[in-house]
Amino acid sequence: MDMIKKIKGFADLLPPVSNAYAFMEQTATRVFSLYGYDELRLPVLERTELFARGIGEETDVVQKEMYTFPDRKGRSLTLRPEATAGAVRAYIENKLYADAGSVTKLYAYGPMFRYERPQKGRMRQFHQIDVEAFGSSAAILDAEVILMLGHFLTEIGLNKLSFEINSLGCRECRPVYLKTLADFLATLPEDELCEDCRRRKSSNPLRVLDCKVPRCKELTENAPQLSEHCCPDCKDHFAAVLDPVNAAGLTYTINPRLVRGLDYYTRTTFEVVSGDIGSQSSVAGGGRYDGLISALDGPDLPGVGFACGMERLALLLAERIPPKPDFFFVVLDGTGLSTSLELAQSLRRAGLSGVTALEAKSAKSQFRQADKANARFCLILGQSECESRTVTVKNMENGQQETIPMADLADYMNAR
Template sequence: MGIQIPRGTQDILPGEVEKWQYIEKTARDICQKYQYKEIRTPIFEQTELFQRSVGDSTDIVQKEMYTFTDRGGRSLTLRPEGTAAVVRSYAENKMYGQTIQPVKLYYIGPMFRYERPQAGRYRQFVQFGIEAIGSDDPAIDAEVISLAMEFYRNLGLRELRLVINSLGDRSSRSALREALVAHFQPNIGEFCEDCQQRLKTNPLRILDCKKDRGHKLMQTAPSILDYLNEASSEYFEKVKKLLKGMGIDFVVDPNLVRGLDYYNHTAFEIMSEAEGFGAITTLCGGGRYDGLVEEVGGPDKPGIGFALSVERLLSALDAEGVALPQEESIDYFIIALGEEAEEYAVPLLQQLRRAGFSAEKDYMGRKLKAQFKAAERLHAKYAVIIGEDELKEGKALLKHLETGEQTSVELENMVEQLKSGI
């Protein structure tokens, strides 16, 4: 058996990669409209970055990171998510000193988590995410959410459900933490080992447990909304009011805590409600992370963002039967007959490409009929036919492959004629 692709990864082949290109173009276009600028960070970072930002108590840090020691003895980790690296770059490059604030950034790139591969989930996966750093205005929360929803709508998804929550500020979460410990402590032995550990490290994470989500204590657990102080409650109300004003429907879920420790105040998820999409319905998740910039060594600056998986997006598109437009045609296919015509076709092909046309020729020594079939398979608009007679006459035969209409063009200035629309 030959060498095979690593488990949890995939080859994206021609015919499929065009869908990815269309999604990436859509993401870049909407970010341009919202004035988010692209940032590219390293694929690996110091392990400490994710331990401090994502959180030691999270499944990502405890179980899923690809961590290695380099030749210099440094512990490095393939990035499992995008926010930590962007925030690190924001602090390290002193973007907080830029004239235009908040700093609005987006990224598209591979992330790595050692998870059990399943439909729509891979160990190497691609995330599109945005970060808005420097503002604590509820309007930027609404903007971030609206961008995510607009992105999905632009791609044709309709069966979407937006779920939001507030995790409050530090004092609100501290009050909830005490209530959660009191609630779960007497029966914590009935929960999984992870939850037993979380009770000591981060009780809010118990609410995010997939194994014990059906436990009766989950249904009666204290709600963060009952422990929001006045400032946090007012903030959340403003976010909801702004979303309503933008015509964005949402559902409030007090058990939505997200899987990363750096979240506070606004948290949200966008889910697919398409029939047959699968048990795991989350497409996108995000929220506010005030304090994270300071945690990685920068000044105390607020921030909010989201990340979504392109793989999950493709699955949702399939579930809703949405076909993405793909550019499959070329302008010209040169059909050369005979050795002299073959030699002439090579520089002509280059001239066409330099003139801005998409063009191709046969490289397999096929006969006339087979070359026409090759042109049809490539969805060529025109065939440029050159044989011995055409070379003697200094002309080429131009055939419109859809209508069958044919015309002659001078070889000497053919490219100029084609550019003028002949």
């Protein structure tokens, strides 16, 4: 009988990779809370209509990539391919807009699902950190969201990333641009465009500008630019976004071809890219979506947010040294096992991390385990230590040893 294996495009997240995910989630919780965001936990399964209406019927996500199936009552359900539509549904269904004039700030993280060709940094089950702010059209909120994303990326140790920003116009000025763009695309030699662009040029012309196929990029090099067709209000809004971003010293480029892959974006859009992870270079992105809430039968309220791809961030974090445990208890006498556990608990309550021996093996084998765990200190308990209520502390970096009273152990360790 064949061994059952994981599904193609799905991965087991094992240490140390899983530690990187936990680190990102913990850092996101800490950083986002500084800006007034609360956690939202969303279901992974939603009605298909939510994504068809929210993301856009003509997007690649809805057309080709969703895991959709009927339940036992024949209702069409979909594993979530992204988080924003679900967050908007939760915002509307739970009437979080009831406090008029307030801004609702939420973040979430977890698995998403898209049927794509698995490759480096792109899996069929992938993970995102998602941020949404509902209820304000203020440009300064866009700027704060961008700066918060930069703050988070800096906190996880990623400083060599590039921000790209653009404005997609609004519901009033963008249709005029789309007509101009569609007229331009109609002049291109169809047989030289990729299959996706041949379909998109009539159904979703903006996405043609985002194509990564070299020939398509070459053919659209002189396409009309959105910035030249934005209305005065959109131009003022974009300038008001960039002013505080500039004042904060965030480095970015304006990318007129940055359109994102989902239909709901309006005005501000942005991406963070890396040159160190291959073709899937985008590690985070987002923007404003002022018509999405009303499109899903909610009030006509604006929103802005972003998502980070955790698989791609994890690739960039691969070189980070995993955190060392502070201590490893080496127990040389079986009578010391209970004492080591008691002491370990007191050290953990004092904020120190570490492990204890589960049985009194030879000192050599336990020191080998401590080396493997990369522990900073070995705490040695033999018969003499147990009788004298002391612990021998060995610094694993320099080999120095000291004998410390058990009662002083937490203070001693924290001081180091």
